[in-house]
Amino acid sequence: xxxxxxxxxxxxxxxxxxxxxxxxxxxxxxxxxxxxxxxxxxxxxxxxxxxxxxxxxxxxxxxxxxxxxxxxxxxxxxxxxxxxxxxxxxxxxxxxxxxxxxxxxxxxxxxxxxxxxxxxxxxxxxxxxxxxxxxxxxxxxxxxxxxxxxxxxxxxxxxxxxxxxxxxxxxxxxxxxxxxxxxxxxxxxxxxxxx
Amino acid sequence: xxxxxxxxxxxxxxxxxxxxxxxxxxxxxxxxxxxxxxxxxxxxxxxxxxxxxxxxxxxxxxxxxxxxxxxxxxxxxxxxxxxxxxxxxxxxxxxxxxxxxxxxxxxxxxxxxxxxxxxxxxxxxxxxxxxxxxxxxxxxxxxxxxxxxxxxxxxxxxxxxxxxxxxxxxxxxxxxxxxxxxxxxxxxxxxxxxx
DNA sequence: CGATTTTTTGAATCATATCAACGTACGTGG
DNA sequence: CCACGTACGTTGATATGATTCAAAAAATCG
Numbered sequence: 001x002x003x004x005x006x007x008x009x010x011x012x013x014x015x016x017x018x019x020x021x022x023x024x025x026x027x028x029x030x031x032x033x034x035x036x037x038x039x040x041x042x043x044x045x046x047x048x049x050x051x052x053x054x055x056x057x058x059x060x061x062x063x064x065x066x067x068x069x070x071x072x073x074x075x076x077x078x079x080x081x082x083x084x085x086x087x088x089x090x091x092x093x094x095x096x097x098x099x100x101x102x103x104x105x106x107x108x109x110x111x112x113x114x115x116x117x118x119x120x121x122x123x124x125x126x127x128x129x130x131x132x133x134x135x136x137x138x139x140x141x142x143x144x145x146x147x148x149x150x151x152x153x154x155x156x157x158x159x160x161x162x163x164x165x166x167x168x169x170x171x172x173x174x175x176x177x178x179x180x181x182x183x184x185x186x187x188x189x190x191x192x193x194x195x
Numbered sequence: 196x197x198x199x200x201x202x203x204x205x206x207x208x209x210x211x212x213x214x215x216x217x218x219x220x221x222x223x224x225x226x227x228x229x230x231x232x233x234x235x236x237x238x239x240x241x242x243x244x245x246x247x248x249x250x251x252x253x254x255x256x257x258x259x260x261x262x263x264x265x266x267x268x269x270x271x272x273x274x275x276x277x278x279x280x281x282x283x284x285x286x287x288x289x290x291x292x293x294x295x296x297x298x299x300x301x302x303x304x305x306x307x308x309x310x311x312x313x314x315x316x317x318x319x320x321x322x323x324x325x326x327x328x329x330x331x332x333x334x335x336x337x338x339x340x341x342x343x344x345x346x347x348x349x350x351x352x353x354x355x356x357x358x359x360x361x362x363x364x365x366x367x368x369x370x371x372x373x374x375x376x377x378x379x380x381x382x383x384x385x386x387x388x389x390x
Numbered sequence: 391c392g393a394t395t396t397t398t399t400g401a402a403t404c405a406t407a408t409c410a411a412c413g414t415a416c417g418t419g420g
Numbered sequence: 421c422c423a424c425g426t427a428c429g430t431t432g433a434t435a436t437g438a439t440t441c442a443a444a445a446a447a448t449c450g
Contacts, residue, residue, distance in 0.1 A: 062342060064343075072337060072341070084331045088328070117320070117323070121316040124316060124320055127323055128319060128322055128323035131323060131326035131327040131329075131330050132279075132283045134326075136279045136280045136283055138330060138333035138334055139267070139280060139333055141333075142333060142340070143257055143265070143267055143289075146267070147259040147263070178340070
């Protein structure tokens with residue numbers, strides 16, 4: 001039993017590869033412990049890492065012109081998080097990424113990732129599949145934001161990620177779903193009244 | 196001068212590769228002419244192709260429960276379009292993809308793409324970079340939809356894609372930007388009055 | 391515990407949608 | 421190449437989902 005076992009499983013779910021290659025890929029990552037409220041990415045700094053969550057929770061957010069905090073993404077166990085626009089183009093970030101709980105993560109830095117992808121076709125495939133799924137996931141979210149009301153988006157979230165809402169502060173969930181924390185509170189309250 | 200030259204350029208902008216490999220990759224694609232209003236993807240059918248636009252324009256959209264038409268994406272020259280969730284998971288589509296103009300495209304089918312990626316590390320890299328950029332692009336759009344008003348999203352669009360709005364029917368642009376065609380009309384009218 | 395942060399509640403307001411009606415343009419068949 | 425029909429865009433009135441503001445209640449944390 002090793003702390004990186006979930007990541008090993010994650011790799012093998014995406015690409016079949018010999019055990020020694022799995023270990024080689026894992027070795028390209030660094031295990032880190034991040035304290036609650038610690039930032040791993042901040043605006044104006046280039047995102048140097050891609051982060052896989054072994055344990056804990058994170059969120060990314062932007063502060064808009066009016067100073068409002070908008071959650072763009074969150075990540076719990078077995079999810080990735082970064083400012084992808086900053087990371088892939090290696091330009092200054094626009095987002096914050098912060099730990100919501102004390103967390104354990106695996107991080108790869110940009111140069112190491114490039115080198116690793118270059119060195120082994122299967123490692124390249126691994127990252128390609130990850131990027132594809134991220135793109136598909138984002139597209140589902142765009143469809144949801146264009147076609148559904150605030151309450152429907154909330155219902156979808158609860159159905160899609162059972163148990164996850166409990167771990168997120170309500171203002172994080174509300175801003176992720178594109179509504180105010182007050183409005184989410186009213187949606188929830190209406191529901192408990194009904195049932 | 197060959198009709199596929201823009202695609203050749205597109206490939207080389209992403210991955211450096213010897214000319215014969217570029218030709219090999221291009222050969223995996225089929226050149227097709229698509230008439231205006233022709234559908235290349237429809238709900239309940241699996242998206243068999245990924246489509247690169249050489250000439251013309253497309254849009255993808257979903258019809259929601261109330262029967263409202265929501266544009267999810269559009270594509271002109273040098274863009275890709277598909278129902279990515281259908282294509283990468285090879286499951287039934289939820290979207291329509293239709294030609295807005297008579298168009299010329301290059302299409303690769305799913306099995307050929309898998310084989311081609313498998314056969315050559317550089318081809319795998321090519322698709323990986325495409326997926327990454329798609330993910331990054333979608334994330335920018337999510338940020339925009341969460342943080343900006345209808346008018347700001349319109350202004351951003353005009354600034355980011357100068358000249359493109361002219362080629363799209365207004366209801367396509369409106370639903371892409373997440374507003375009604377009436378509201379977009381009012382935004383536009385207000386602007387011409389002002390200046 | 392007290393202090394701070396988060397959530398709830400209600401009232402007023404706002405951004406955007408809906409509805410309806412009319413004007414315009416465009417493409418298709420004769 | 422005209423004329424008609426259908427699709428598209430505009431405008432104004434009204435409706436509504438969601439935000440804002442304010443303050444109290446509840447939860448969390450050092």
